[in-house]
Amino acid sequence: MRRKITSDLAWAALFAIIGGLVTIGFSGDKPQAVAIAWIAVALVVIVPAALNFPTRFFGQLMPPVWRVATATFHEAWRRRFLNGILIFAVLIIMSSWVLAYLQPGAELKMLIDIGLGSCRFFGLLIAVFLGTRLIADEIERRTIYTLLAKPVSRAQFLFGKFLGGYATVFANVAVMGIAFYAVFAIKAPQFREIDPEKGATTYSMDFMYANIAKAIGLTFVELAVLVAIAVAASTVFSWIFASIFSFFVYFVGQMSDFFRQLSDPDHGASRVAQILLGTIYRVLPHFEIFDIREAILKDQAVFWPVLTKHGLQGLLYVVIIMLIGYLCFNEREV
């Protein structure tokens, strides 16, 4: 019974967060309206959650995948390193309350850099270290034997592990995002009012609230790609090498635009550079598309078609990477 209530509350919270972020994305600079909408969404989702709707719906739609995913999610929350990262991340985000004052005149920038940067950085750590352990631990602890002896195909197992791992990363980053948004909602108006004559810069905040919600949303997409890379890599490599590989792909993927420029013949790239760097540019996921910090700081509108395009691009990356992961895992002996 206790587990059911906890599960329902978790679902309610999850829907509330998603609903809240979407609402903020549409609301622009209207925090009160956002708060009301958020509460409304939370109330509306409690009803289906109380009826255990997601478990009923997804459980019937794809039972093995759903079972593996929920077991992975519940188990992941018991990993101490993950709890440690979450606590540390929230503390860092909360400390931006004070740390922002270290750069007079750029407090708002500090607040955003620390908050969003923490969500992305700690999300990255959780995605990679959790993602690469999901399959490895099943094999190491031999729990995979009883699981694959049941009517669970390798594709269902792999997809379930990915979904459970991603749900964990999502929930962790959502907690960080809420902490950041809370600090931002309280402190940002104060920094905006600092007198420019004393050296501080004023910011226009027409799009900032919405942009921050959009940035967190894009971080969720970015982390889905990363979890997919980590899970797929762990089907081939040991978890340590898979972690190194995932970080490498992430950091090189952040510089994909740089590779595009280097491989551009108009910039004097040689034939070899065109082929080599051009291939890197085309093959690796373009992680820089998920970073909209510049637009936030310049308070420029980030339009939904652009966001949708980046979201779909992220989804496509996930599908391709998981297909590669499946092909590798299908050949693997456990």
Added chain:
Amino acid sequence: MSAAGRCLHIALAIETKNLTKTYGEDSDGNPVGLADLTLDVEEGQIFGLVGPNGSGKTTTLKLLLGLIYPTSGSALVLGQPIGDPAYKERIGFVPEGPYFYDHLNAVELLAFYGGLFGLSGKELSNRTQELLELVGMWSRRDIRVRNYSRGMLQRVGLAQALLNDPDLIFMDEPTSGLDPTAQMQIRDVILSLRERGKTVFLCSHLLKEMEPICAGIAILNRGRVVTTGTMTSVLAGDEGLFRLEAEAVDAAVAAKIEGLAGSMTNSGGVFEARFATQKDAAKAAEILADGEAIITHLGPDRRSLEQAFIEAVKGEQ
């Protein structure tokens, strides 16, 4: 109907043909793994697979469960090719020293595995209670797996394997680490499965346990089957002879029997003799009893599984 004709109508739960899995070669150049395994396991039979460590028992199980892929050869499990998720609806697997998600308790664990078979609600909870009672874990259902003893793990391992009421159950050392009472309970469960027409594929080192319950047997050594057949055929000794075994037999008493026995040994406190007729064997037993010897066996000349195993393995070395 001819013998061959009758064989065609026997339903096979497991059928392997030259199933081979090679992991490389040992220092003598012999392939390591499993070589040319050809087995037929009839439906409704308890079939035992025995062999020394590293003989290929676990490799065989992993191949049949689709956890690893064969280098060559083929196998059908319940009529389906190995690895096909379709037959996994109808099988159960009790691994050796089972490993489970250790944050769950017995009920949660069975709920998780039951969900994989599409069981839910009242059906799942009834089945869970029934199985946990069967393996003696119902009173300890709230204890987390991480706090289980090896015996408790084995019991829950058996319960999860029976959730879907399987037609074929694979068991890898199911009584390993259990106390004698629990071993007997597990053996009773295995026998009750046979009575219900289920097929049990049993891998074990405990030969004395296998002997009375297995109808078919295969002895593996260094990845090859050295003996296979029905238990009766594998254990058969010299046709029509009777064997008498005893302890503490005085040399003078043994001398009185010499004329009756076809062959006789009496060394190291163990007396063993073979007789052409049951009448001679009974007469000899009477002489031994009068001489205050302890009779340990009197019956048709049949090897124990342990003897058959040792002879088969020695013959290969």
